[in-house]
Amino acid sequence: MEAAGAFRAKLLSWYRNVRRDLPWRRTPTDPYRIWISEIMLQQTRVAAVIPYYERFLSRFPNPLSLASAPEQDVLAHWAGLGYYSRARNLQKAASQMPGGEFPRTYDEIRALSGIGDYTAAAVASIAYGLPYAAVDGNVLRVIARVENDPGDIKSPKTRARFAAIADELLDRDQPGDFNQAMMELGATVCTPKNPTCLLCPVREECKGFAAGTQNQLPIKIRDGRTAEVHITVVIAERDDGALLLRPSKQLAGFWELPFDLAGVRDLERVGSFGHQITFRKYTCDVVRGRVGRKVPVGTEWVARERLAELPLTTISKKALRLVDR
DNA sequence: AAGGCGGGGTA
């Protein structure tokens, strides 16, 4: 099975077994109720939301009742949840629905006040089965680990890359369950600290687990601070002198020695060095090893003669300098 | 691209 297919199948099967019984999961086709739950869940834990959810919905059961209520009344039902602009936007959005009819397309949903990319995708996929990947903090973390991608998740570039990956992984036949499964995984297994990888349904397709880097992912660079990243650079040389390389994800157009690579045999430690680039401080261990007849995905053998013509990243050059070539 | 917006749980 294709890699994304295996990932989907395992994740969804796991989700059906372990999914928590949450109030909003009992009315999965009601866009209004899903919307309310998604807004409440923004930056707010499930446990904190539950008591508010039922209370709010019995007082404001549909868009019309919400739109016509006094703002004070809406705020009173929100008091304690925080981020009160959410409540104001909720009411504003309700008044943006003609006749109290909840919009039926992603673009219309996305245009409502207080709804961004994440919430629009969540509501569209869960309530209507539309194929949009919902990418929240959980999903960013899961993808960083599954892909073993050290990109800074604060940067729009990285987010765009992760969103594209989420879109590829998405199960287009059951996008709602898939999105919830990704978030459930992030919330219960692939947690920020001490993820329980031994209980993870997609451990075998996780490059971060294979490389042992899951605990330092995702990378989140903070203001004025540098993130320390530890990588293991692999030098694999073929008998004819060809070197195992891959295109760099960070530095488009450049090639690099693979690092944090699974499935390398006969490891021999070569040395280590430090490298600082913008806000990232790398500690690089360098190893020499052998790979199987089939090279790891994304890598390829590059003949010695071609090496001089290729732009190599500085980290790769420093690593190669450590061996006698 | 950066800052503001709440409150609570967790290591």
Add this chain to the structure above:
DNA sequence: TACCCAGCCTT
């Protein structure tokens, strides 16, 4: 204490 959380909006 610091981080983190089913983010979004404004500047």
